[in-house]
Amino acid sequence: MPGYDSAVLHELLAGCLKRNRRSQELLYKQFYGYAISICLRYTRSREEAKEILNDAFLKVFTKLESFDTERSFKTWLSRIVINTALDHYRQEIRRDVFESVEIAENVSVDETVISKLSHEELLSLIQKLTPSYRLVFSLSVIDGYTHEEIADQLNISVGASKSNLSRAREKLREMLSKINIDDYDRVAR
Amino acid sequence: MIELPDDELDKLFRKSSEELDPQYDPEDWNSLKKRLDQHDGKGAAWFKKWWPLGLLLLLIPIGYATYLWKSDNTLENGEAKVGELSPKPEQLRSERGVAGTVSDNTKKTSSTGKQKANDQAQTEVEVQLPATEKREIALNPEAEKPANKKLLKANKRDFSKRFPESGYKTAGVESRPLLPRSRSKAGGVYLEPNRSKTEGGDGALILSESGSNTGRNTTDELANSGQNATTSVNPEPDRLAIPAAMLANRPLSWKNKGVEPQIDFVQPDNIPEPEAKKEEVPLAKWAVRFGYSPDLSTVGMKNFTKPGTAVSLLAELSVLPRLFVQTGAVWSRKDYFAEAGSYILPERWGYKPKPESVDGICKVLEIPLNLRYDIVSGQRSRFFIGSGISSYYMLNEKYKYNYKYPDDPNIKYPGWEGTSGWFLLSHLNASAGYEYRISDKLSLLGEPYARIPLKRVGYGKVNLVTMGFWLSLRYTPAFR
Known part of the structure; x- marks a missing residue:
């Protein structure tokens, strides 16, 4: 998605920083496929993947101030998604519910x-x-x-x-x- | 088994992952949006919604504080006016049509020749009329009234505090010339810098007799009998007071033979009626009040959601001077979130998937029966506490069950809507509040409250705790 490290993306991110729901929705929609693909690789089901996806995006929207705009948003997002998936895995391990x-x-x-x-x-x-x-x-x-x-x-x-x-x-x-x-x-x- | 080398296998899955493009599901966004709303609701959004209420709550105590401050200021101004009376005898003179002689003006009066130097006639009573020019002052009662009122206040508020009664009980103080050392030292003395010995003074010290005595005489007598006195007024009542112990260093000057101030009284034609005491307004027996409150409901004192709304119409009956019985109706919309463990599922659920949590919206008619007791009851303000019991009637209940996997085809119950009826004596009420009277009939109330569950209510049988803050308008009818 090379086109999104651009002015449009920066505009969306600026809106997200202001907690603008429309900007958040557009950003979510834009990176949905990319992010849920990652989630799907780390989970057993789509439902579980969606749960991790939304956990990750919640972190994105609430921690967006810490994002360095000089760096790639996609890379930052993928790190957050993977870390969220790993957190989820650790929780599951504690619950000991794995087959x-x-x-x-x-x-x-x-x-x-x-x-x-x-x-x-x-x-x-x-x-x-x-x-x-x-x-x-x-x-x-x-x-x-x-x-x-x-x-x-x-x-x-x-x-x-x-x-x-x-x-x-x-x-x-x-x-x-x-x-x-x-x-x-x-x-x- | 397929003999794929590691790198080929990796490439296959890597390529597949990169090219995978799952379809966007708007429901996922809706789910996230709800979480974002909850998250933001704890901070800015909630504040944006409720800041007017917060502002109103702030304004009530500020208004009350302003009222108190203004009241104090008015009293202080009254005292200041009394003080102004003394240093400006010209005002008195013009009011009374007489030229009173003030000690500060001694030089002036001496130089004009109207008052000859009379060392012995100068006493520590700083205001007096020389015998040669002493005139009877027939005071105009109308002109005297404002001064009377001011002096009355001064007598009540100031003089009695500054000059203890013991200062006036010195033996012989009324029958012979008053000298500094012949008086009680309890009241302190005033420094009179303009009076030197050569000018007939006693070395710049006088007792506080003039201020206190004059004030007392004039106010008491004028207030009680309406008699007007020719006594002069202390020109500088707030002069520097020095300890009476310092008097020991000063030699006694017998030259300063005091002259007893002559006071002539004239009976005014119209004796002013003493100010009638303000009638005590009896407490009203009945009152009604209309209230609004944000309604914050929770199950288990956690997972607070956005506040609902409550409105009330209550009637109050006074059964004792400070005790009211209160009842009426409260309509409220309660939004809450309950975890699955707090919500008792119906037995018909069987082995169907169970929800993880429940979002509830309940519209409730509440019938409270409370007692209110005024712990502090002022002219305009009251602080009170209240307690009682409430019965709930569930007008409408709407529950949405949240499942871990909402797309599970085995889910049978997505939610429930209906009413489960009455829950008698289901909640204990506790509140405390402040009431401010804005007129004889109307008052404003601010009252934080809590509804503590005594039994489970609703379709899911939850222990529903409610908190809020009543903002009420209380109307006291004319009949008592």
């Missing part, structure tokens, strides 16, 4: 071939990973965090971060294979 790895492994996948997998479907594979795998995979592969940063954020060792990433890839390959097998069976019948 076990075994349960997550047994989740069935959609019957589509990999070549025809849509972005949503690929994303759904990430969502089916266990939280620790999903977070490490998203942070490392998609958002470009180093293992040291991941270890620091998730309060785990660097080795555990590397191990989780490796296992996450393995799980994704398994799920992709299963999709292919299912697709083959379906066609053979």
Whole structure:
């Protein structure tokens, strides 16, 4: 979204600083897709993603004074969204409500071939990973965090971060294979 | 298993994430907007909405303070006028048509030759008429009235404080010439700088007799009997007072033989009636009041939402001088937020998804029965406390259930609207307030209050606490 580090964006941000609801709505609408894509990678469901999205935007609107206009708003927003998702993950860990790895492994996948997998479907594979795998995979592969940063954020060792990433890839390959097998069976019948 | 190298796998998911473009859902914005409203509602927006009320609440005590300040100022001015009377004997002279002699004017009167130097005739009574020129002063009663009033005030407020009674009880003070050392020292003395010994003074010291005595004589006598006196007035009642103990350093001067001031009384034709005491206004038996209040309702003393509105029409009956029984009707709209645990769900809910929280809007008719007691009751102001009990009738209840996953197809009850009827004696009332009378019949009241639940009310059976601040207009009918 290169066009939004522009005068229009600055105007929107100025309106948001004045707590102007219309400006806030426009900014929200503008960055909705970008922000919720991040949220979806860190959560299991769209509902959970929406919750994190709105938590993140609430922080954006209430902490906008601290944004340095010389820097990229998109980068700032992505940091806030990711941090909010990680906060959410930490809360969930405290509540200890996660499913076990075994349960997550047994989740069935959609019957589509990999070549025809849509972005949503690929994303759904990430969502089916266990939280620790999903977070490490998203942070490392998609958002470009180093293992040291991941270890620091998730309060785990660097080795555990590397191990989780490796296992996450393995799980994704398994799920992709299963999709292919299912697709083959379906066609053979 | 698919044999995708790590970088290929990463690329696949990275590309997918970048190209993913989820569709915008306006409901998400509505949800955030609500949270933003709640967030902003704690600060600026709430202030913007309610600042006129806050201003009004500030103005009431300021108005009262101004009233008190003005009252004090008026009294002080009255005292100042009395003070002005003394140093300006010309005013008195012009009013009375007589030339009173004032000690400060001694030089002047001596130089004009009207009053010959008479050292022995100069006494510490700083105002006196020489025997040769003493004239009977027949005061015009009409002209005397304003002075009387002023002196009356002075007598009440000032002189009695400055000069204790003991100062006047010195033996022989009325039967022989008054000298400084022959008087009680309890009252202190005044320095009289213009009077040297050579000019007939006693060395610049006089007692406070003139101010006090004159004030007392004139005011008491004029006030009580209407008699007018020829006594002069102290020209400078507020002169520097010095301790009586210092008198010991001063030699007694027998030359300053005092002359007893001669006072002639003339009975005025019309004796002014003593000022009648203001009639005590008996307390009114009945009163009605109309009130408005912001209504801040909560369940569990947290999660306060925007205030609702309450209006009241109450009647009050005085059962004892300071005790009123109060009843009437209060209409209120209560907006509140209740967590799921505070809200008792109906049994028919079964295993359907339960809401996380409830937003409630209730329109309530309240019938209070209160006692009000005036703890401080002034001419214009009263401070009071009140307590009682209220019954609620739920006119309309509207609840919106908030679910963790609103799109869950198993959700059966998005909300509820209806009425659950009467809840008798459901709340305990407590309040304290201030009443300011703006006229004989009308007064303004400011009264913070709280409604404390004695039982659960409404469809969700919640313990609803309400707080607010009544701004009321109270009307006291003519009949008593």
